[in-house]
Amino acid sequence: MAGRRLSPEERDLWGRVTDSVRPLPGKRLRTIAAEPQAKTETAGPVAARTGKTQAVPEPAPRPVRRPVDYLDKSWERRISGGTLNADFTIDLHGHTLDAAHRRLSSALAGAIAHRARCLLVVTGKPRSGPVVPGERARGAIRAEIGHWLATNPHADAIASVRTAHPRHGGAGAIYIILRRNN
Structure with missing residues (x-):
């Protein structure tokens, strides 16, 4: 009161x-x-x-931190050169949307608990071309992953989300770079 x-x-x-x-x-x-x-x-x-x-009301809570498009030179060189080693890897390719969402949330929480810096998420390649009625939708996980990460309870621990190097899956995978103090 x-x-x-x-x-x-x-x-x-x-x-x-x-x-x-x-x-x-x-x-x-x-x-x-x-x-x-x-x-x-x-x-x-x-x-x-x-x-x-x-x-008098207390000050508003600190705004949620959002992922950035550019990290420092060291990170950028490791990402573009394919020398970045992921601390954890999760493969969502072939799962249903619900199962993939649960696995992603669990993997993100686990990576944060272990103070990991990089999580490699294999999603499958994004949809190319029009969707044919009656055909199984391709790229559905890749289409949803941005929304899942933005609405995740740990969203403020994500420093950047980047497309993986071809060595790690290219357009079919992403790196989730986590903040140091998560």
Whole structure:
């Protein structure tokens, strides 16, 4: 509840909780002063009539980081020269869309947990030419993978998504470069 004052018992209890925990690196614990924590301001005529104040909202969360098209020279040279070694490889070629989506999410989470920097994803070549009715659609995974990565819970850990070198699958595969501090 924004703007609610804590009772002395609640303040004491919160103080004991904060004394028993250690903040994450780079973070600090919120403390509760004797007065309300949030700055207050009146909310216009309604506040004047009721005598209530409204808490000032906290700043908006940090924006989500998006993949970039260009990495530094070292990465670009390794990608274009085919010398980039993937930490993990996953082959989605031949799977259904649902199975491929689940496998990609799982592989991405695993790569992040192991602090990997590069994930090679084999998708199959993109669709070429018109779709013939009654024929199995080609390139469906490749067509969806951009959307899957953008909506993945770990999307902000992705530094770049690049087409793989022909040695690693060319147009039928992509490199997912993960951020160092993911």
